[in-house]
Amino acid sequence: MMVRISSRVKTGIGVVIAVMALCLAPWFDRGTFAEEIALSQSTIEQAFPTSSKCKRCHERVFEEWETSPLSRSIHSPAFRALLDIFLSSQAGKDKALCFRCHAPHVREFPNQVQLFINQAKAGDPSLDGVACAQCHLIKQVDRAKQPPEPKYELESKTIYGPYKDSVQNRAHQSMELGLFQRSDLCLNCHQSVPSAAVLGKTNDLLGNWDQSKAVKSGKECQTCHMPEQVGESANGEKKRKTANHTFPGRIGTLRQEAAKLDVHTKIEGEKTTVTVKVQSLVPHNLPATHPAWAAVLLDLDIKGKNLKTVFTDKRVYGRVYQDAKGQKTSFDFEAVKVLEDTVLKPEELRVETFTFPTPKDTKTFDIELTLNYAPITGPAPFLQRVEAESSKGSQDPVFQPIEIVKYVENIPISK
Ligand code: HEC
Ligand code: HEC
Ligand code: HEC
Ligand code: HEC
Ligand code: HEC
Structure with missing residues (x-):
């Protein structure tokens, strides 16, 4: 029944909700339960x-954050579907586990885990x-x-925030904390x-991100994922450098800086060889392997006569995990072993070779190479569940690849 409390509860109207819950109480088998929920939510x-409270004065930041994946960390169809599977698994006894990063305030309210679960499941x-x-x-x-x-x-x-000399305001005290300009802040959710x-x-x-050239030259996670910009820190406060809160990653133009493809083609009569140097420009693993199905694909497509595809092949960059029963699993909470690890390591140069029959009856052929984030994968019932959890069904973006870089070249076949 808690599902009903689905609009954002603002403190102040928290009381109204509590009163409403009291009025509705006779309708529930356990009336006081509804009341407790409203009260515990307002305590949280x-x-x-x-x-929404911060939005009042920080409209720019709020609007940026709202478009970021962070604003959907407990709303996404994949999260909700996976949470369900997790809770009914062996590991699921630790009910707060997912929320420790996806809604980290659960750490301060260990007795309210069920409320977090119910809210996430409700979808809104x-x-x-x-x-x-x-x-x-x-x-x-605490990095220890x-x-x-x-x-x-x-x-x-x-x-806490990045400014030494924050302008005073009626809503909160401000304090500068160096942590906000260092990777440490991000690591507590992104490291493992x-x-x-x-x-x-x-x-x-x-x-080994901390050994990368980028990090050794002084870059922090924020340098790339919260780039500096000009904007209003708070409504009307224009004089500052601000930080982009859309958290560019898979979404946004940052991914065009993820990798370079250097391609060489050699035709030897009936046989053609394409050598691709995949240079990762990312100072950490690409992809990061949580959730466990996360993968980057290098797709090769050879188009011969009339642009018809005559050959395709691919390489997968990701991890394959094994569970306690010795089977492959798409869920990291079941994993006991890494079977395969083809993730692109920080700033790695990987060389791939593809060999195929030289296309026939044509003077030229096209090479198309794309590096992209792979769509979600997993057992069919899980994928159906994800589809059911999304208002867009099978059209949800999670089922689409996301292009990182694309390379196209027309190759003449000399006699
Ligand atoms: C409290 C935990 C937490 C902290 C702290 C945190 N993140 Fe995240 N971050 C997440 C979660 C959870 C997601 C995934 C949201 C989703 O898609 O459901 C995410 C997603 C992201 C994404 C999008 C990834 C993609 O695939 O597009 C980027 C970029 C990102 N975070 C960067 C950062 C940076 C930079 C910091 C530090 C300033 C940071 N995060 C701090 C939990 C956190
Ligand atoms: C240690 C922190 C941490 C824990 C614990 C954690 N996650 Fe995540 N999760 C993240 C971060 C960070 C991302 C973003 C990863 C990226 O984009 O590279 C993420 C991304 C995801 C995504 C993909 C984005 C989305 O929302 O669709 C799913 C699904 C997900 N997590 C589900 C779970 C589930 C279910 C659990 C519990 C079994 C869990 N996570 C536990 C930190 C965590
Ligand atoms: C009544 C308006 C108001 C509300 C509400 C408000 N803020 Fe602020 N906040 C400000 C102003 C004004 C500044 C000063 C901006 C500056 O100095 O450029 C500020 C500064 C900040 C800073 C920078 C602090 C520093 O020292 O680096 C952060 C972070 C921040 N607010 C976060 C929040 C969050 C989170 C919320 C919601 C819980 C919130 N604010 C609600 C007005 C508000
Ligand atoms: C994942 C962690 C994270 C989340 C979520 C987040 N911030 Fe920030 N915020 C930061 C970090 C880190 C900085 C400092 C970045 C820098 O200086 O490089 C920052 C900077 C700021 C600043 C000062 C710079 C600026 O861009 O104006 C304000 C104000 C602020 N945040 C308010 C907010 C508000 C309001 C929200 C919610 C709508 C929010 N933040 C969400 C991590 C976060
Ligand atoms: C020199 C710039 C740079 C720095 C520094 C950097 N990243 Fe990235 N990061 C990238 C690029 C480029 C990508 C790949 C394109 C994309 O997805 O944005 C990426 C991708 C990501 C993704 C999403 C893709 C995935 O594989 O799931 C996450 C999450 C992320 N970075 C987190 C971090 C964290 C946490 C730090 C700090 C420890 C960090 N990054 C430091 C450039 C950087």
Whole structure:
């Protein structure tokens, strides 16, 4: 029944909701249950104000964040479908696990896990996932823990951020914290997933990122994923450098900086060889392998006479995991072993060779190479579930590849 509380609860009207829940109480078998939910949600939101509260004064940031994947961290069809499978699995006894990163304020409310689960399952959760307060109330990140853990200091009601000299405002105290310009802030969610801990050293999503040229030259996660820009820090505050909160990644133009393809073609009579140098420009693994199905594909398509495809092949960059029963699994919480690891390591140069019969009855042929993020994969019932969870059904973007780079060349066949 908690499903009904689906609009964003703002503190202040939290009371109204509680009263409503009381009025509705006789309709429920356990009336006080509904009341408890409304009250516990408003308690949570007193500690972690919803993003809609920040929107009032930070319209630019809010609108950017709203378009980012972070705003859907507990809403996405894939998350909701996977959460369900996780909860009914062996590992699912630790009910808060997914939320520790997808709605990290669960850490402060361990007794309210069921509320988080119900809200996520409802599909229109009035709880935020990774929103403003979930990041800006982090006082410290404990990197000795694996994965690293965020520490909140809620009593102080202070908002932490990058500015030394934040302009005063009526809503909150501000304090500069160097953490906000360092990768450490991001690592507590992006470095590894605890469920795959049995994997040991292979359980790292980013690889040796800190040894990369980019990072050694002083770049942090924010340099690329929250690029500096000119904008309003708060409504009417124009004089500052600000940080892009759309979190460019798979969405946005950053992915065009992910890799370069250098292609050489050699025709030897009946046989043609295409050599592709795939140069990753990313200072960490590509892709990061959570969720476990995450993969990048290099697709080759040879078009001969009348642009008809005469040959195709591909390479897969990702990980294949095995579960305790010795079967392949698409879910990292079931993984006990990495069977295969073809992920592109930080700034790696990978050379791929494709050999095929030289196209016949034509003076030229086309080579088409695309590097893209692969669509979601997994067992059929899981994919059907994802489809059912999406308002767009099988048209949901999660079922489409996302192009990173494309290379096309017309090759003459000399006699
Ligand atoms: C509290 C956990 C948490 C923190 C802290 C965090 N992230 Fe994330 N991030 C997530 C989750 C969860 C997602 C996936 C959201 C979704 O698609 O459901 C994500 C998604 C992203 C994406 C989009 C990835 C893609 O595939 O397009 C980028 C980029 C990103 N985060 C960068 C950062 C950066 C940079 C920082 C540090 C400033 C950071 N994140 C801090 C949890 C976090
Ligand atoms: C240690 C932090 C962490 C934990 C724990 C975690 N995730 Fe994630 N999750 C992330 C981050 C970060 C991303 C974004 C990854 C990227 O884009 O490279 C993500 C992305 C995803 C995605 C793809 C984006 C989307 O929303 O469709 C799904 C699905 C997902 N997680 C499901 C889960 C489930 C289910 C669990 C619990 C079994 C879980 N995650 C546990 C951090 C975490
Ligand atoms: C009444 C208006 C108002 C509301 C509501 C508000 N802020 Fe602010 N906030 C401001 C102003 C004004 C500044 C100063 C901007 C500047 O100095 O350029 C600011 C600064 C900040 C900063 C920068 C702090 C620093 O020192 O780097 C962060 C981060 C921030 N706000 C986050 C939030 C979050 C998160 C919320 C919601 C929980 C929120 N704000 C709600 C007005 C508001
Ligand atoms: C994943 C963590 C994360 C989330 C979510 C997030 N921020 Fe930030 N925010 C940061 C970091 C990190 C910086 C500093 C970036 C830098 O200086 O390189 C920052 C900077 C800011 C600033 C000062 C710079 C600017 O761009 O104006 C404000 C204000 C701010 N955030 C408000 C918000 C509000 C409001 C929301 C929700 C709509 C939000 N943030 C969501 C991590 C986050
Ligand atoms: C020099 C720029 C750069 C730095 C620094 C950087 N990244 Fe990336 N990152 C990229 C590029 C380029 C891509 C690939 C294109 C894309 O998906 O945006 C990427 C992709 C991603 C993705 C989404 C793709 C995936 O494989 O799931 C996540 C999440 C991410 N980075 C997180 C981080 C985190 C966390 C840090 C800090 C430890 C970081 N990045 C540092 C450039 C950078």
